[in-house]
Amino acid sequence: MPTDPIRVKQIDHLTLVVKDLERSRQFYVDVLGMQVVPRPAFSFPGLWFQAGSTLIHLILEHPESGPAFTFIPENALVSRTRHFAFEVDNALAAQARLQELGIEIIAGPKRRPDGPIQLCVFDPDQNVVELFSF
Incomplete structure (x- = not known):
């Protein structure tokens, strides 16, 4: 059944x-x-x-x-490994603000195949955080 x-x-x-x-x-x-x-x-x-x-x-x-630190192998592309994503108003404006704050952008910005612009940063515990906008 x-x-x-x-x-x-x-x-x-x-x-x-x-x-x-x-x-x-x-x-x-x-x-x-x-x-x-x-x-x-x-x-x-x-x-x-x-x-x-x-x-x-x-x-x-x-x-x-369990441990706080997230291990990502050296050869992994951060946008293709464990991560979570937040939609933001404007990914390029987010990029500028992150740069002002001295936060390293570890991937992007780039356009995803479905249209949005995405970029990735690490949080303080090496979690990959994607920020994207349409």
């Missing part, structure tokens, strides 16, 4: 393990403009941010979380 597949409505949140909550807060709030939102009283330190309709959950690295 066939059953219907589970229907995913949207991504609710993305969780990242980080080494330094304040350094990561500066990146996600001061650089990317996300808003800090209330977080339940978990037994471990962390922060939550709002990014459009998605939440970003940060957990401070601890013995039960």
